[in-house]
Amino acid sequence: MTKERVCVIGSGNWGSAVGKIIGENVLKHSDLFEPEVRQWVFQEDFKGEKLTDVINRERENPKYLPGIKFTENIKAIPDLVDASRGASVLVFVLPHQFVRGVCEQMKGCIAPSAKAISLIKGLEIKPEGVTLFSEEISRKLGINVAALSGANIADEVALERFCETTIGSRSQQDGELFFKLFNTSYFHVNVIRDYVGVELCGALKNVVAVGAGISDGLGYGSNTKAAIIRLGLMEMRKFGQTFFGTVEDTTFFESCGVADLITTCSGGRNRKVAEAFAKTGKPIDVLEKQMLNGQKLQGTLTAHEVHQFLSARKLTHEFPLFETVYRIIYEHAPLESIVRDI
Ligand SMILES: NC(=O)C1=CN([C@@H]2O[C@H](COP(=O)(O)OP(=O)(O)OC[C@H]3O[C@@H](n4cnc5c(N)ncnc54)[C@H](O)[C@@H]3O)[C@@H](O)[C@H]2O)C=CC1
Numbered sequence: 353m354t355k356e357r358v359c360v361i362g363s364g365n366w367g368s369a370v371g372k373i374i375g376e377n378v379l380k381h382s383d384l385f386e387p388e389v390r391q392w393v394f395q396e397d398f399k400g401e402k403l404t405d406v407i408n409r410e411r412e413n414p415k416y417l418p419g420i421k422f423t424e425n426i427k428a429i430p431d432l433v434d435a436s437r438g439a440s441v442l443v444f445v446l447p448h449q450f451v452r453g454v455c456e457q458m459k460g461c462i463a464p465s466a467k468a469i470s471l472i473k474g475l476e477i478k479p480e481g482v483t484l485f486s487e488e489i490s491r492k493l494g495i496n497v498a499a500l501s502g503a504n505i506a507d508e509v510a511l512e513r514f515c516e517t518t519i520g521s522r523s524q525q526d527g528e529l530f531f532k533l534f535n536t537s538y539f540h541v542n543v544i545r546d547y548v549g550v551e552l553c554g555a556l557k558n559v560v561a562v563g564a565g566i567s568d569g570l571g572y573g574s575n576t577k578a579a580i581i582r583l584g585l586m587e588m589r590k591f592g593q594t595f596f597g598t599v600e601d602t603t604f605f606e607s608c609g610v611a612d613l614i615t616t617c618s619g620g621r622n623r624k625v626a627e628a629f630a631k632t633g634k635p636i637d638v639l640e641k642q643m644l645n646g647q648k649l650q651g652t653l654t655a656h657e658v659h660q661f662l663s664a665r666k667l668t669h670e671f672p673l674f675e676t677v678y679r680i681i682y683e684h685a686p687l688e689s690i691v692r693d694i
């Protein structure tokens with residue numbers, strides 16, 4: 353049997369934590385996978401050296417996941433086409449704003465028999481429609497794409513603290529392969545068929561987390577935040593059922609659903625930066641640079657994209673929480689509208 357060759361596309365905070373898991377699991381399942389895992393790294397300077405050189409020497413990504421060691425079989429590569437050449441399994445894990453450009457570069461370089469999984473939490477939302485990244489990648493590269501999303505703050509996963517995650521896969525065979533690639537004693541994977549629900553939850557919970565952060569910044573306390581989480585969950589479900597139809601209620605009870613909402617609204621970057629926004633009034637892009645050291649926020653951008661999409665359909669009033677988050681961040685609506693208008 354030909355063994356699978358794995359390539360990880362992305363090497364940020366989550367990309368690095370996932371690289372650690374994959375590096376260990378391909379060695380554990382050596383009957384299924386080639387030992388070398390290539391990881392595409394968006395090249396940048398780190399203390400006067402190329403980041404890829406530092407990662408390959410130190411077995412660690414000191415910029416995005418300091419203090420966590422990778423296995424020797426992870427190879428950081430700065431050229432996207434080089435990294436993905438010959439891969440039969442592609443793991444997409446990068447901030448959603450960069451996916452389109454990355455896929456353009458990879459077009460025509462990937463074998464049609466390859467399979468992929470998207471760990472991206474965001475949606476390709478244009479005024480004319482919503483596309484899931486699994487579908488967008490599948491269309492651009494002509495391959496099957498599954499999705500993974502869950503209550504998975506990268507730093508905690510990298511420290512091997514127990515958590516769960518959800519894989520959505522239309523193909524049972526691919527689902528079984530991805531289970532082996534990701535499941536560990538501390539990272540419990542559940543595979544379901546509803547890939548649409550998995551991805552929608554991952555994207556939309558980030559908007560709710562921005563709302564939770566605004567509430568925290570105002571000092572409103574736990575009850576208010578719980579109300580925002582509940583209303584957010586309802587809007588997530590309504591969005592899925594209105595525009596995708598196929599989303600199953602049970603998906604919201606998986607790790608990708610209510611569990612990810614809870615963790616992101618307590619320990620995530622979207623919450624943290626939104627709290628600082630409410631406290632300081634500084635612009636989001638300034639806070640992102642000051643607080644995240646190169647890591648990227650997804651929730652504010654998704655709030656903007658969701659607004660454009662709903663606005664084109666004259667449906668913003670049907671999603672008051674999503675819309676209020678958008679108006680506070682982008683239209684200087686009063687912070688207090690996070691409770692008044694939802
Ligand atoms: N960090 C976390 O705890 C978790 C993140 N996610 C999701 O995973 C996805 C990736 O997140 P992270 O790995 O945390 O990324 P990150 O937030 O650490 O972003 C930094 C990454 O973006 C790359 N980058 C910067 N400019 C770029 C460009 N022009 N083109 C391509 N790449 C560029 C950087 O090289 C770096 O790899 C996101 O959708 C996020 O929501 C999912 C679960 C947990």
Ligand SMILES: O=C(CO)COP(=O)(O)O
Binds near residue numbers: 619621623
């Ligand atoms: O998706 C996450 C946890 O599951 C991380 O959320 P943040 O991007 O808000 O840190």
